[in-house]
Amino acid sequence: MSSTLDDQSxxxxxxxxxxxxxxxxxxxxxxxxxxxxxxxxxxxxxxxATERHVATAAAGSAVDAERxxxxxRAAFDDGRWRFLPPLEKERRxxxxxxxxxxxxxxxxxxxxxxxxxxxxxxxxxxxxxxDGIDYYAGWPSKLAGAIPAVPSDLVVYQHREPIGAIGLxxxxxxxxxxxxxxxxxxxxxxxxxxxxxxxxxxxAVLMAELxxxxxxxxxxxxxxQGVGEVVGAALVTSANIDAVSFTGSVATGSAIQAAAAxxxxxxxxxxxxxxxxxxxxxxxxxxxAAAAMAGVWGASGQVCTAGSRLLVHRSVHDTLVxxxxxxxxxxxxxxxxxxxxxxxxxxxxxxxxxxRRYVGYGRDEGAELVLGGERHGDVGYFHQPTVFTSxxxxxxxxxxxxxxxVMSVLEFGSEEEAIAIANDTEYGLAAGVWTNDLGLxxxxxxxxxxxxxxxxxxxxxxxxxPYGGVKNSGHGRSLGAASLDDFTEIKSxxxxxxx
Ligand code: ADP
Numbered sequence: 024m025s026s027t028l029d030d031q032s033x034x035x036x037x038x039x040x041x042x043x044x045x046x047x048x049x050x051x052x053x054x055x056x057x058x059x060x061x062x063x064x065x066x067x068x069x070x071x072a073t074e075r076h077v078a079t080a081a082a083g084s085a086v087d088a089e090r091x092x093x094x095x096r097a098a099f100d101d102g103r104w105r106f107l108p109p110l111e112k113e114r115r116x117x118x119x120x121x122x123x124x125x126x127x128x129x130x131x132x133x134x135x136x137x138x139x140x141x142x143x144x145x146x147x148x149x150x151x152x153x154d155g156i157d158y159y160a161g162w163p164s165k166l167a168g169a170i171p172a173v174p175s176d177l178v179v180y181q182h183r184e185p186i187g188a189i190g191l192x193x194x195x196x197x198x199x200x201x202x203x204x205x206x207x208x209x210x211x212x213x214x215x216x217x218x219x220x221x222x223x224x225x226x227a228v229l230m231a232e233l234x235x236x237x238x239x240x241x242x243x244x245x246x247x248q249g250v251g252e253v254v255g256a257a258l259v260t261s262a263n264i265d266a267v268s269f270t271g272s273v274a275t276g277s278a279i280q281a282a283a284a285x286x287x288x289x290x291x292x293x294x295x296x297x298x299x300x301x302x303x304x305x306x307x308x309x310x311x312a313a314a315a316m317a318g319v320w321g322a323s324g325q326v327c328t329a330g331s332r333l334l335v336h337r338s339v340h341d342t343l344v345x346x347x348x349x350x351x352x353x354x355x356x357x358x359x360x361x362x363x364x365x366x367x368x369x370x371x372x373x374x375x376x377x378x379r380r381y382v383g384y385g386r387d388e389g390a391e392l393v394l395g396g397e398r399h400g401d402v403g404y405f406h407q408p409t410v411f412t413s414x415x416x417x418x419x420x421x422x423x424x425x426x427x428x429v430m431s432v433l434e435f436g437s438e439e440e441a442i443a444i445a446n447d448t449e450y451g452l453a454a455g456v457w458t459n460d461l462g463l464x465x466x467x468x469x470x471x472x473x474x475x476x477x478x479x480x481x482x483x484x485x486x487x488x489p490y491g492g493v494k495n496s497g498h499g500r501s502l503g504a505a506s507l508d509d510f511t512e513i514k515s516x517x518x519x520x521x522x
Contacts, residue, residue, distance in 0.1 A: 033073075035360050040132035048226050049080040051087055051248055052231035054094040055241025060087050066249070068225060071139035071368040072358040072403045080224035085251030088216075088257035091247040095188035096263040097213040098242030102305035105185050105212030109163040116160035116210060119237035124153045126233070128224055130199045133448045135359035137223040138195055139368040139404070140258035140322055142359050148197040151166025151484065155502070158486035159210035162507065166211060171515075176522050180231065182514045185212035186289065187265035189510065192251065192279070194271050195220035195370045196325045204268065204488060205244060207506040214243045216264065218255050219265050220271075222370045224248045251275065259283055266290070268509065270327070272424075273449070291499025291509045293327065293491055296452030300330030300481065301467065303438075304338045306457035307479070312346035314429070314481040318455065320354065320408050321482070323369055324378075324428040327496075328453040328475070328482055332414075332421055333432045334441055340434050344412055347395050347430070351408045356399045368404040369427060375404040378427030385411045385420040390431070416444050424450070437439050438463065442470045452494035455481045474500070 034041070049068065050057045059065075060081045068078040080089070098104060104112070123130065130152075133146035140148070168181035189208045194199045197220060208215050219227040228244045234244040247254050251271075258264050266289035269279050276292040283290045300318060302311045318330035335343050359362030369375045375398065382396050395407030406428055414421050414431040416489045421431050435441040445454060453475040456467045468476040474492045477483060484490060489505035491497060499509045 034132070034136065036132040037128050039126070040129045043129060043133060043225075043229060044309060045080055046078065049078060049228045051081050051083060051091060051242070052228060053091050054097075054245070055235055059170060060084060060249075060415055061090070062421065063237055066224075068137065069371070070136050071370050073212070074290045074299060074402060077136055078225060081248045083247050083254040085253060085257035087249065088218075088247050088254040089261055089263070091216045091245040092188060092190070092258060092261040092263035092483040094242045094245050095216050098214040098240060099185070099187050101487070102215065103240040104209065104243045112163040112210070113160050115238040116156060116163075116206060119234055119239065120153050120156040120160060122233050122237055123149070123156060126151070130229060132369065133225050133229065134198050134223070137198060137225045138370055140197065141361055141364060141367050142362075144322060145197075145199075145359070148200045152202035155486045156236055159203070159206040160290065162210040163212070166507065166511065168513065176520060178518045178520050180516050182516070183511050184514050185289060186510060186512055187212045187213060187368045188263055188510070189215050190261070190264045190267045191215055192218045192258065192267065192269045192271065193220060195223040196322055198223040198226045199230065201227070204501055204506075205230070207501065208268070208510045209239065209243060211507055211510040214245070216245045216247055216258055218247050218249075218251070218258055221248070221250050244471065255279075256282065260286065262286070264288070265438040266510075268499070268501075269293070271295075275364075276497060289509075292497035293499070293501065294495060294497040295426070296329075296450040296492060296496050297332055297422065297424055297448050298328055298330050298450070298453045298455070298473070299332045299334050299448075299471070300455040301334045301441050301445060301457065302336060302339065302343060302461070303441070303456075303458035304336040304461050306339070307459070308339060308343055308346060310479070311457040312343055312350060312500065313342075314455070316347055318481045319430045320351065320366055320428050323366055323406070325370060325374070325426050326482070329426075330455050330481055331429065331431060333430055334435055334444055335432060336441070337434050337436050340432070344393065344410070344432060347410060351394055351410070354408055356405045356407070358403075363377075366405075366408065366428065369406060372404055374426065375406060378406050378425060378429060381420055381423070381425045381427065381429060382409060385414070385429070385431070388415045388418045388420070390418060390420060395428070397493045408410070422448065429473075438467070445472070446472050449495040452491075452496035453477070
């Protein structure tokens with residue numbers, strides 16, 4: 024552990040971020056208090072750009088997960104949050120959005136150290152969280168039931184009620200972004216236990232403290248730190264947790280759904296993708312190349328919607344690939360704090376190893392490596408932007424989510440072939456379509472099996488727009504009013520009125 028002074032000399036961060044980083048422990052947050060694990064276990068927080076041990080987090084056990092679950096349950100059961108008047112909930116949530124906006128730098132700086140993502144990118148992530156909280160702050164007064172049509176001797180009305188205590192299990196890419204999902208859950212009156220990824224435990228503690236400062240009562244937003252197989256799994260089976268919202272890999276999501284089934288527990292899953300980015304011959308190639316690069320190099324490819332399968336019409340293939348190689352050759356890799364760096368490290372040594380393994384599969388299976396392919400430097404988990412051409416859709420680099428800066432380029436000859444290749448995947452999270460032909464854009468958007476289709480743009484998100492997948496990319500939706508369906512139940516009250 025380094026002192027505040029050391030950290031400020033190493034990182035160009037605000038005094039407040041340095042003060043936060045110097046905490047002796049990023050603990051659990053249970054019933055409004057930051058606490059260590061009951062057995063005192065800890066885990067190191069590693070900066071992926073320098074491999075330095077920068078802080079220490081609690082490593083929870085199943086007992087700690089249950090303490091957090093009980094805290095959420097108690098906060099729900101006594102109604103300290105859900106029974107506040109709707110406008111009072113809204114006022115406090117708006118205050119939370121304002122507080123986060125005021126401390127945007129602190130959250131962004133802490134997340135850069137934790138995740139390695141570039142500072143400018145973290146700026147967008149924190150703004151996304153502010154917008155998400157602001158959006159959901161408007162919902163408590165608008166969540167209303169309905170009065171269905173029934174025979175005249177009856178009156179039936181419906182309440183739209185919170186589910187209870189929600190377990191939110193999240194990955195490492197853009198840790199503060201999770202605040203938007205927390206806001207969705209609590210705007211409906213639920214309480215939450217957030218289990219951040221073990222690679223990025225820091226900002227969750229700051230978020231829960233900010234919520235307390237905004238007047239969200241203790242116990243409504245809890246955090247439990249630790250390894251997924253231990254604390255995440257314990258939340259999924261806890262009798263005190265009513266529903267689980269998970270973002271991560273297909274294997275883990277599938278295991279969570281199976282475990283939740285034993286308790287008939289509601290689950291929503293966002294499980295990544297292998298998104299096709301389709302470029303038709305009439306497209307604006309310059310714009311498409313820029314978006315294709317941003318879509319895979321952004322966050323070093325550690326984004327669920329990375330456009331990792333670039334499907335290009337044969338007639339423009341060579342031109343587009345040259346544009347991408349020319350535009351990517353000189354990309355600066357470096358610390359997220361270096362203003363000249365465009366690409367940060369991968370989050371961990373394991374993730375770097377995974378990317379290297381997939382580059383090996385690409386070579387072995389006969390794809391042509393036309394850019395990158397190697398680790399960058401020997402300190403920090405950096406990997407060069409990497410492009411494979413002559414990729415067939417049955418190769419592992421076309422089928423499996425790598426979560427790294429690796430672009431697989433496939434050729435097609437017709438609209439039908441493009442759609443067939445695009446849909447020939449276990450995933451269905453997102454897709455990109457590049458064409459100026461209106462009919463082609465609409466036909467393709469309809470034919471693609473994906474939760475989101477972007478036309479002549481890529482990776483746009485906005486809090487009002489639902490986000491989520493089909494097929495193995497999961498089910499349920501985050502963002503927008505649709506997210507509230509995952510966090511509410513409908514209760515029907517029947518009354519016999521005679522007549
Ligand atoms: P990745 O880290 O590759 O995105 P994971 O799906 O393993 O994929 O991790 C996403 C989140 O799920 C993390 O917070 C992790 O700790 C958690 N997790 C991992 N395994 C389990 C599990 N068996 N049960 C519950 N949560 C888990």
